[in-house]
Amino acid sequence: MLKQLLAVAPHKAQLDYYEDREINEDEVKVKVEFAAPKHGSELAGFRGESPHINDYYDEDWHTFLPRDEKESKGVEFGKWNLGNQWVGRIIQVGSKVTDYKLGDRVCSYGGIRETHIVNAINNFYLLKMPEEMSWKNALCFDPAQFALGGIRDSQLKLGDRVAVIGLGAIGQLAVQLAKLAGASFVAAIDPIEKRRKTAVHSGADIALDPIQQDIGLELKKLTNKLGVDVIIETSANERALQQALRGLAYGGTIAYVGWARPFKGGLDFGREAHFNNAKLVFSRACSEPNPDYPRWSWRRIEEVCWKILSEGLVSCEDIIDPVVPFVDSAFAYEEYVDRNPRKSVKLGIDLTDQ
Template sequence: MPREIVTRDGTSFRFREYHLDALGPNEVRVRVQFAAPKHGTELQLITGSSFERKEWHPELRMFLPRPTPAEPQAPAERPERNIGNMIVGVVSEVGSAVTRFRPGERVFGYGPIREVHQAPEDKLRPLGDLSEVDAVCVDPAHVAFVAVRDGNIRIGDSVAVFGLGAIGLMVVQIARAGGARKVFAVDPLPMRRAFAERHGADRALDPNTCDVALEIKRATGNKGVDVSIETSGAGRALHEAIRCLRQCGTVVHVPWGPKDCRDLNLSEEFHHNRPTLVGSQAWSGWENPDRSYPLWDHERAYQTTIELFCAGLITGAGVVTPIVSFEDAPEALVAIRERPETTIKFGVRFGGHD
C-alpha cells in the first residue's frame, strides 16, 4: 500500500499507509515525484484555527459561538492528519472519461505529501515548462500575486514586505516585476533576507536589531512607503507595517492571525495617519471575488502567476530549501521546526520513479 506523512500536533511526523478508492471515470492517478507543504497555513490547521473555536455562518459571513454542550466534555484528542500543499508527478492511470491527460504526462496540483495522488482531472494542470520547485511555489505565488494587486501597487510605488516565507518572497519578486521603485523586506532570519536582496529587495532589515519602520521612513525621505504587505501573522509585524506607511497609505494583510495582538496598537500611527487596511485572501473557497472582478477572476490570476514563472520574472529556486528525500522527510520536518533558520519552504523528493 502507498504511504503518506501524517502528524497529530505538528511536533512529530510518521508514515501511514492509506487505501486508494477505485479510479472514477473523471479521475487521474499520479505517482508523486516532488511535493511541498505550506508551513503557516498548515500550522494553523494543526494547532487550531477559528473554525474549531466557532462556527462559520456562510450566509451571514460571520463566526458565531458554538452551542454549549449540556454536559462538560473532555477535550477530544486531535486526530492524525496528512500534511502537504502541492505535488508534482507523472500520470500512471486515467479514468474512462478523462480527456485532458494520458499516462506518462507530468502534472501538478494540490495534494498532501504521499506516494500516490488521485484527483479529478480538472484539479490538475500540465507541468509544461515549469520546474518542480516553481510548480510547488505556484500556490504561495498566487497568494502573493493577489496581495500585490489588492495593494494596487503601481509603477514608481515604494513597498515594504513583512515576513519572508514563501509568500513574502514571492511578494518581493512580484512587486518588483510590477514596477515598484523601492522594495524593503523585513524578516529576522538571515537566509530569507539574503534571498530577498538577490531577488528584488533594495534593502532587507532585521526587526530584532533595528526599528524597521523608522529605518524605512528615513530611507524614503521621512515619508514612508506607499504600500506595506504583511504575510507573517505576527502582531508586531502588522504594527510595524502600519508605522512605516506614508500618510493615507495602504496595508495589505495576508495571513491568518495575528492571534496575539499585544504589540498591535491602533491608537498610534493607525489613528493619526489614516491608512487603508485591506484583507487579502486569494483562495476561491472563501467565495471572495477578485477586487477587479469580472475583469479578473481566480483562474485568470492563477494562470497569470504560472506565466510569471515561465517568463522568468519570478522563481522558486532557492525558496524551496531544504529538499529532502521522502524517506527522510518525517525526521527532517521535526528538525526544521526546531531550527526554522535553516528553511524557507520545505521540499520532498520521491525516489523510484521513471
Template sequence: MPRRIVTEDGSRFWIMEYELPNLEANDVQIKVQLAAPKHGTEAQLISGSAFSAKQWNPELRLFLPRPETQETPAAAPAPRGIGNMIVGEVIEIGSDVTRFTVGERVFGYGQVRELLNIPENKLFPLGALTESDAVCCDPAHVAFVAVRDGNIRVSDDVAVFGLGAIGLLAVQIAKAGGARRVFAVDPLAIRREHALAHGATAVFDPLACDAALQIKLATEKLGVDVSIETSGNGRALNDAIRCVRQCGTVVHVPWGPKDASALKLGEEFHHNRPTIVGSQAWVGWGNADRSHPLWDHERAYAATIQLFRDGKLTGEGIVTPIVPFNNASEVLSTIFTAPEKSIKIGVRLGGERG
C-alpha cells in the same frame, strides 16, 4: 501499499501506509515526485484557527459562538496528512480523461504521499516549469492577489513583512509589477538573503533594529506607498502600519495575529490614516476578486502560473531544503522548532523504500 507522511500535532511526523481509492472516470493517477507543505497553513491546521473555537455563518459572514452542547472528553488527535502542492507523473487515467496522457508530468494540489488520484480539471501541465516553480504556484497566487489588492503601481515604494514563500514571492511580484523599491523584513537570515538576491532593495532584521524607522529613513522620511504583511505576527503588522506614508495602504494576508498586544491603533494608525486591506486569495471563502468581473480566481491563478512560465518569477531557492521521503519526517518537525533552517521544505519521492 502506498505510503504517506502524517502527524497528530506537528511535534512528530511519521510514514504510514494507506489504501488508494478506485480511479474515477475523470481522475488522473499521479506518481508523486516532489511534494511541498505550506508552512503557515500547516501551523493553522495543527494549532487551530477561528474555526476551532467558533462557527462560521456563511449567510451573515460572521463567526458566532458554537451552540452549547454537553461536554464530552476531548478525542485523541488522529493522524492527518500534510502537504500543499505536488509534481508527478501520470501513470493511469480514467475513462473520461481527455486533457492528459500516461507519462505526462503535471502539478497541482496534493499531500505528501506516493500516489494520488486527482480530477483532471484540478491539474496543470508541468511543461517547461521547474519543479520548484510548480510547487510555489500556490503561495505565489496568494502573493499575486496581495500585490493587486494593494494596487501597487509603477514607481511605488513597497515593504514586505515576513519572508516565507508568500513574502519572498510578493517581493518578486511587486518588482515585476513596477515597484521602484521593495524593502523586505524578516528575522531569519536565510530569508533576507534570498530576498536581496531576488528583487529586494534592502532587508532588515526586526530583532536587530526598528525596521519601520529604517524604512522611513530609506524613503526620505516619507514611508512606503504600500506595505504587505504575511507573517501573522502582531508586531509585524504594527510595523507595517508604521512604515507607510500618510494615507498609504497596508495589505494584511495571513490568519491572525493571534496575539495582537503589539498592535497600537492609537499611534501611527490614528495619526497617519492608512487603509488596511484584508487579502485572502482562496476561492473557498466566497470573496470576489476586487476587480471582479474583469478578474476572478481562475484568471488570477492562470496569470500567476504564466509569470513563472515567462521567467518573471522563480521558486528556485525558495524550496529549501529538499529531503528524501524516507528522511523527511525528522526534517518536517523543524517547520515549528527550527524555522531558520528552511524556507519551504520539499520532499523528494520515488526512491528506494527503507
C-alpha cells in the same frame, strides 16, 4: 505498501501506510515526484491552534460559528495527510479521460504521499506542466496567489516604494511580483537571516532585521522621511503591523495578507495609525467576490499566477529550501516547519527514489 505523511498529534508527524483503490473511468493516477507543505494555515492546524478545529467559517453568515458536538473537528489527528501541493507524472488513465495521457507531468493540491488519484475531467486544478517548468515553481502556485492578491489589493503603481514584511513563500514571491509590477524600491523584512538573504538574491533592494533595527524609522530614513507607499504584510505579527504603520507614507496602503493569531500586545492604533491616514486592507486572494469583481476573480488570479510561474517570470529555486528525501519527511516537517522555521523558507520533499 505505499506511504503518506500524517499528523498524528499536535506537533507530531509520522509516515504511515495506505492502499490505493482502482481508478474510475474519469480519473488518473499520478506517481508523485515532489511535494511541499503549507507553512501558514496548515502549521496552525498541526500545532492544534487553528480556529477551524472547534469552529467553522459559515459562508452564508460570513462569520465563525461553533461546530456541532457530534461533528468531526476541523483537524483529525491520525487521519490528516499533511501537505499542500505536489508534482508528478501520470501512470494510469481512466477510459473517459481525453485531456491527459500517460507520462504527462502535472501539479495539483493534496497531501505528501507516493501517489494521488485525481478527477481528470474539467478539473482546473490538475495543472499540466511544460517539461521545462521548474517543479519548485509549480509547488509555489498556492503562495503565489496570495502574494499576487496582496500586490493587487495594495493598488501598487509603477514607481512605488514597497516594503514586504515576512519572508516565507508568500513574502518572497511578493518581493519578486512587486518588482515585476514596477516598484522602484523594495525592502524585505524578516528576523530570519536565511530568508533575508533569499529575498535580496531574488531582487529586493535591501533586507532589514526587525530584531536589530527600528523598521518604521529605517523605512523613513531610506525614503527621505516620506515612508514607503505600499507595505505587503505577510508575517501576521502585531509588532510587525505596528512597525508597518510607522514606516508607511502618509496615506499609503498596507495589504494585510498574513493569517493572524489572537494579538497579545504590541499594537497601538493611537500612534502613527491615528496621525498618518493609513489605509489597512485585508487581503485574501480566494475570498469572493474579488475587490475588482467582475473584472477579476480568484480564478483569474490563479490563471495569471500559473502563467507567471510556468513562464519563469519569477524564480522559486531559493524559496523551496531545504529539500529532503521522503523517508525523512516526518522529522523534517517537525524540525523545519514547526520547531525551527529559521532553517527553512518552504520545505520541499523529494519522492523520486520511492
